[in-house]
Amino acid sequence: MSDYLPRIADRELERRLRAIGAVVIEGPKACGKTWTASQYAKTTFRLDEDPAVRALIKNAPEHLFDNPTPILFDEWQVEPALWNRVRRQVDDRHGKGLYILTGSATPNDDVTRHSGAGRFGVIQMRPMSLFESKHANGEVSLSGLLEGEEQRGNGQHLSFMEVVRRIVIGGWPELINVDEEDARHWLSDYITQIAEVDVQGLGARRDPANIRRLLASLGRSVGQATKSSEIANDVGGEAGPIARDTLANYTTALERLHLIDNSQAWRPHMRSRVRLRQAPVRYLVDPSLGVAALGVGSTELLRDPNALGLHFEALVVRDLRVYAQPLGGFVDSWRDANGHEVDAIVSVRDNKWGAFEIKLGHDDVDEAAESLLRFAAKVDISRHGEPASLGVIISNGSYAYRRKDGVHVIPMGCLGP
Numbered sequence: 233m234s235d236y237l238p239r240i241a242d243r244e245l246e247r248r249l250r251a252i253g254a255v256v257i258e259g260p261k262a263c264g265k266t267w268t269a270s271q272y273a274k275t276t277f278r279l280d281e282d283p284a285v286r287a288l289i290k291n292a293p294e295h296l297f298d299n300p301t302p303i304l305f306d307e308w309q310v311e312p313a314l315w316n317r318v319r320r321q322v323d324d325r326h327g328k329g330l331y332i333l334t335g336s337a338t339p340n341d342d343v344t345r346h347s348g349a350g351r352f353g354v355i356q357m358r359p360m361s362l363f364e365s366k367h368a369n370g371e372v373s374l375s376g377l378l379e380g381e382e383q384r385g386n387g388q389h390l391s392f393m394e395v396v397r398r399i400v401i402g403g404w405p406e407l408i409n410v411d412e413e414d415a416r417h418w419l420s421d422y423i424t425q426i427a428e429v430d431v432q433g434l435g436a437r438r439d440p441a442n443i444r445r446l447l448a449s450l451g452r453s454v455g456q457a458t459k460s461s462e463i464a465n466d467v468g469g470e471a472g473p474i475a476r477d478t479l480a481n482y483t484t485a486l487e488r489l490h491l492i493d494n495s496q497a498w499r500p501h502m503r504s505r506v507r508l509r510q511a512p513v514r515y516l517v518d519p520s521l522g523v524a525a526l527g528v529g530s531t532e533l534l535r536d537p538n539a540l541g542l543h544f545e546a547l548v549v550r551d552l553r554v555y556a557q558p559l560g561g562f563v564d565s566w567r568d569a570n571g572h573e574v575d576a577i578v579s580v581r582d583n584k585w586g587a588f589e590i591k592l593g594h595d596d597v598d599e600a601a602e603s604l605l606r607f608a609a610k611v612d613i614s615r616h617g618e619p620a621s622l623g624v625i626i627s628n629g630s631y632a633y634r635r636k637d638g639v640h641v642i643p644m645g646c647l648g649p
Contacts, residue, residue: 237405239268239364240649241357244558246272248353249302249329253322256308256333256348259357260490260517261430262422264405265334266306268357273304273332279314280307293317301330308333312340315348322351338488340435358493359403359518361551362390363648367398370648372632372640374555377621378584383640385632390645395627396530399543402520403550412529419524423447431485438482442467442474444525446482450492450514451522455542455549455575457511457567493517495549498564498577501612507569519546537592545575545590548625548644552576552588555649566607574607586621593626594641600624601639 241257248255249272257265270276277285277296288296289311297303297317308314318331333352362368371385401407401415410418427443449466452458464473467482474482486492494512502508516522523533523543533540552563561580566587567573579585587607589600604622611619623640625647632646 236267236271237360237364237366237408239264239357240361240554240558241268241355242271244355245269245332248355249332251328252351252353253325253328254318254331254333254348254352255329256335256352256354257357258335258338258354258490260359261336261425262404262406263357263359263517265336265357266304267405269304269306269332269334273302274300275302276304276306278306279310286311289314289317297321301327302332303330304332304334306334307336309335309337309339319348319351336490337430337434338490356490356557358550358554359520360405360408361403361554361648362398362547362644363551364554365398365403365408367394368551368645368647370646372642372646372648374552374578374647374649375559377623377640378559378561378578378580378586380620382634383632383642384634385643385646386630387628387632387643387645388630390628390643392628393530395544395547395644396533396540399519399533399540399547400523400529402518404518404520415520416524416529419520423521423524426486426489426491430489431482434485434488436481438485442478443482443485445469446479446486447516447521447525450486450516451525453514454516454519454522455513455545457509457513457565459511491517491521493550493553495563495565495576498566498579500566501615502610503612504610506610509567509569513565515546515549518550519543522546541592544592544627548588548590548647549576551644551647552578555647556580558649568610572603572607574604583617584620585617586623587619588623588625590625591627594629597624597626597641601635601637601641604639605637 259265363370372383376383397412400412407415427440431438431443445467449463464479468474493515496512497510556578559580561578564577566577574587575590576588591600608619623642625642627644629643632642634640
């Protein structure tokens with residue numbers, strides 16, 4: 233495909249194919265899993281589209297495996313029995329990079345499905361970051377920041393309004409060159425598909441209207457540690473809160489569809505005995521899902537700066553996750569019982585970590601930098617190590633630079649892997 237835009241996951245896939253027999257690529261529908269896998273596969277079978285392939289898996293799987301490798305099994309979860317078939321082939325052939333399985337839903341736990349340890353590598357794929365969609369130049373490297381390097385870059389090309397549009401349009405490959413109005417129609421249909429088809433396909437019947445209200449509630453809760461009881465009230469509406477078990481059932485369905493991407497609470501060793509909050513901060517896998525579920529676009533976001541700031545935070549956190557993943561990294565949040573919080577803590581291999589505040593504008597940089605320095609002073613560095621980097625990520629600006637206090641200021645248009 234000549235118009236394929238390279239993905240950061242490409243490098244992960246190449247490494248896994250060299251090291252292990254089969255690779256599973258998981259992620260939400262339409263995030264680009266199949267397109268990426270197709271760049272490496274020599275044979276492709278689409279299980280969700282081809283009933284003949286599904287029949288062969290059950291009755292004569294040898295006809296599928298007798299093809300040039302790597303063999304791509306797209307939407308493999310449609311036929312969960314394929315897992316054991318592939319596992320057996322990996323054991324028998326003793327090869328590397330033989331199979332790629334892509335899946336937009338995690339199958340139900342199955343006692344007959346054997347462990348894939350040592351046979352399957354798993355890659356999480358998300359919608360495109362701004363660097364992958366060519367909206368950010370990547371002159372400020374997250375990897376470099378976590379090595380303690382000073383980073384500079386020019387972010388003048390990405391305007392504030394374009395950042396807002398990227399929140400609404402999201403990182404879906406099909407929408408990269410689409411205007412906002414067309415993107416909103418696409419996303420509306422996407423949410424309808426989730427509520428009426430995809431969630432229902434996971435097993436027990438779930439009320440589509442409740443799923444829509446749940447997505448809208450999660451959209452309002454973006455960047456916040458909203459309690460489950462509040463979300464249950466939102467979903468139940470005038471009928472009253474839905475039951476805790478029902479809410480858990482709904483959120484589990486969205487997790488299995490790879491649509492929820494919460495930040496867990498980071499729990500470092502602290503100098504004081506201040507209590508740390510443990511609730512996760514809620515995010516969807518792409519910021520566009522939250523605003524689409526709420527039925528708003530850039531015009532409405534501009535009228536509500538507080539909401540815009542939270543959805544911008546969701547955009548940044550998505551990209552930090554994409555950039556941190558090849559480094560073996562995670563993006564968490566931190567907050568203590570006194571209300572002091574940090575938006576994103578990025579932890580990678582070798583005990584390296586950095587802390588980042590996320591702000592819409594440059595006017596908030598001084599306060600955010602002071603907050604980061606107070607936070608860093610609370611961490612027991614004798615036990616956890618010093619932060620490799622502290623940074624304030626802003627929506628737009630002229631240049632990225634490091635302040636005299638050591639805190640980086642990073643316009644979104646500069647940030648990359």
